[in-house]
Amino acid sequence: MSLLLALGVGVLTGTGVYLLLRARSFDTILGLTLLSYAVNLFIFLMGRIKVGAPPIVRKGMAATLEHYADPLPQALVLTAIVIGFGMTALLLAIALRARAETGSDHVDGAEGESRENGV
Amino acid sequence: MVSDPNFLEHAIVAPVVLPLLAGAALVPIEGRWPRLASALSLATVLALLALGTALAAHADTGAVEAYLLGNWPAPFGIALALDRLSALMLVLTALVALGAALYARDGEESRGAHFHALLQFQLMGLNGAFLTADLFNLFVFFEVLLIASYGLLLHGGGPRRVKAAIHYVAFNLTGSALFLIAVALLYGLTGTLNMADLAERVTRLPAEDAVLLKTAALLLLVVFSVKAALLPLYFWLPDTYSAAAAPVAALFAIMTKVGVYAIARVYTLVFGDAGGAAAQVAQPWLPWLAMGTLLLAAQGVLAASRLRVLVAYLVVASAGTLLLALGLGTAQTVGAGLFYLINSTLAAAALFLLIDRIGAARGDADDALTAAPMDSGRGQLGTAYFVLAIAVAGLPPLAGFLGKALLLKAATASAWPVPVWGVVLVSSFALIVALARAGSVVFWQAGDAADRGNPQAPAAQRAALPVLTLLVVAIAALAGPLADYTQAAARQLFERRAYIDAVLGKPPAAPLWNPREGLIK
Numbered sequence: 001m002s003l004l005l006a007l008g009v010g011v012l013t014g015t016g017v018y019l020l021l022r023a024r025s026f027d028t029i030l031g032l033t034l035l036s037y038a039v040n041l042f043i044f045l046m047g048r049i050k051v052g053a054p055p056i057v058r059k060g061m062a063a064t065l066e067h068y069a070d071p072l073p074q075a076l077v078l079t080a081i082v083i084g085f086g087m088t089a090l091l092l093a094i095a096l097r098a099r100a101e102t103g104s105d106h107v108d109g110a111e112g113e114s115r116e117n118g119v
Numbered sequence: 120m121v122s123d124p125n126f127l128e129h130a131i132v133a134p135v136v137l138p139l140l141a142g143a144a145l146v147p148i149e150g151r152w153p154r155l156a157s158a159l160s161l162a163t164v165l166a167l168l169a170l171g172t173a174l175a176a177h178a179d180t181g182a183v184e185a186y187l188l189g190n191w192p193a194p195f196g197i198a199l200a201l202d203r204l205s206a207l208m209l210v211l212t213a214l215v216a217l218g219a220a221l222y223a224r225d226g227e228e229s230r231g232a233h234f235h236a237l238l239q240f241q242l243m244g245l246n247g248a249f250l251t252a253d254l255f256n257l258f259v260f261f262e263v264l265l266i267a268s269y270g271l272l273l274h275g276g277g278p279r280r281v282k283a284a285i286h287y288v289a290f291n292l293t294g295s296a297l298f299l300i301a302v303a304l305l306y307g308l309t310g311t312l313n314m315a316d317l318a319e320r321v322t323r324l325p326a327e328d329a330v331l332l333k334t335a336a337l338l339l340l341v342v343f344s345v346k347a348a349l350l351p352l353y354f355w356l357p358d359t360y361s362a363a364a365a366p367v368a369a370l371f372a373i374m375t376k377v378g379v380y381a382i383a384r385v386y387t388l389v390f391g392d393a394g395g396a397a398a399q400v401a402q403p404w405l406p407w408l409a410m411g412t413l414l415l416a417a418q419g420v421l422a423a424s425r426l427r428v429l430v431a432y433l434v435v436a437s438a439g440t441l442l443l444a445l446g447l448g449t450a451q452t453v454g455a456g457l458f459y460l461i462n463s464t465l466a467a468a469a470l471f472l473l474i475d476r477i478g479a480a481r482g483d484a485d486d487a488l489t490a491a492p493m494d495s496g497r498g499q500l501g502t503a504y505f506v507l508a509i510a511v512a513g514l515p516p517l518a519g520f521l522g523k524a525l526l527l528k529a530a531t532a533s534a535w536p537v538p539v540w541g542v543v544l545v546s547s548f549a550l551i552v553a554l555a556r557a558g559s560v561v562f563w564q565a566g567d568a569a570d571r572g573n574p575q576a577p578a579a580q581r582a583a584l585p586v587l588t589l590l591v592v593a594i595a596a597l598a599g600p601l602a603d604y605t606q607a608a609a610r611q612l613f614e615r616r617a618y619i620d621a622v623l624g625k626p627p628a629a630p631l632w633n634p635r636e637g638l639i640k
Contacts, residue, residue: 025285032292039299046307076255080299083262091288098285101278109282
């Protein structure tokens, strides 16, 4: 179970970084999405893997992490998902705008000519 | 009012709540009643300034005040904490925002939607980042200020801004992903995210976790360096800052300082001398990378062919100087760095506004570093340029000089005084040469143009530049008390005990109401 999840994080991160470094804005966005999946899974795993344990304290059961799943990483992941999703949507909108304004989906605006004069 | 405990109790959270409410109120107002919206925005900024000053006056007594959000005791809930450094950053943010809001009035605000709402949300993120005592909350406030900054950068539109925004957003999203990995790693190791609690727990970590702890600490350094513009990670800054509209770029001058603040806070409180396996983990890296940043930024200033790019590199240079001061890692150097921070932030913000005025006066030549006739205000703009160039390059009698002199004096006691003196002096010389050359090209090599009949800039817009310029001069006049304050702030930063005790020892307020008994007398 641990190995499988760790491999999942690793593969997602690797693919994400590879795509992130490509020159097309769509690839970059896809890379960032995969990277944020990897990060979300990683945060979740940092609460330790636990199956069939409730995250809320019950009567008559000692309030230690032996009996419960850690609820905090789940809350953190929720925040991270919301922010990551919103940011991806924004970047998508900016990329579409850039495609419309520069006529290219290259991250530098246009093929070949990468920088404006003097910058 | 300041000493009233009830005022203080909730005044700490006000710099976050006030811009949030103002920003939310501005969203429906701004489209319909733009005059009202900009007045409301300005009033909020002035209120933040007053609040920041009151909080700074309280922080200057030396007390660290904690605020428990939702009345949850630390480390279970999110805590805010106010000390001298946080209060200083709050005041500085409000001052820069005042310049930006004034300058945008009747100008930038009418070139797109929701300028003032975005400005307020950015202020909320900045103030929150300066106040929070929780690492995940710091991430959230980073995101708040970044989201607002994406909107502000794109304000007004145009291919140049859109292009810069793609790089800027993608780069910062990657930074956020790394931030989350570091935070999750720290949580997995220590089981806490409260910075005060974290500071205590890293010392008690078993030896086999040392590598992971160091990894997390250095990942955090990378993330903060992205924001602060440290050497291999500053390449986004010149493009972004030079593409942004003038009031936005001025506001962004404080944004790099968030990274500097975060490094100052985390690498003294958590990974400082008592950081367990990760004690002083940033020490081998920071000074050298900062010196590299400073040298490359000086090159950038010399090589810039447009004024906006030149000022953007000045921002990088000031970040380099600040990180050098932090990297040297004594209370004296950090105090000198904080004093330099006040001056360099305000001067950079004022310069961005000034260049916009110069560009407007030169018509099509805009901010290119070529001789082009100016149609109005050459004397005024030239004087402002002269004052600000002196302040930012670090020449006497203004505060940039005092900041650098304090830093050099404090650096003599460090491990490597010779490289520090060499790099700071050489880069300052390069800055002086570049600024003198730019000034003589812009103001002396071309005469006055025939009046193009441009309408005069609105009063508020004309007022913004003198306000910031006078502030820069005022820092030099008030150098004594300000330097005392920043030195005290730096000492407080290194005495971590008071901060930890204030946050962890803060008792939750007694409840006023409870569901069974109703109102408690």
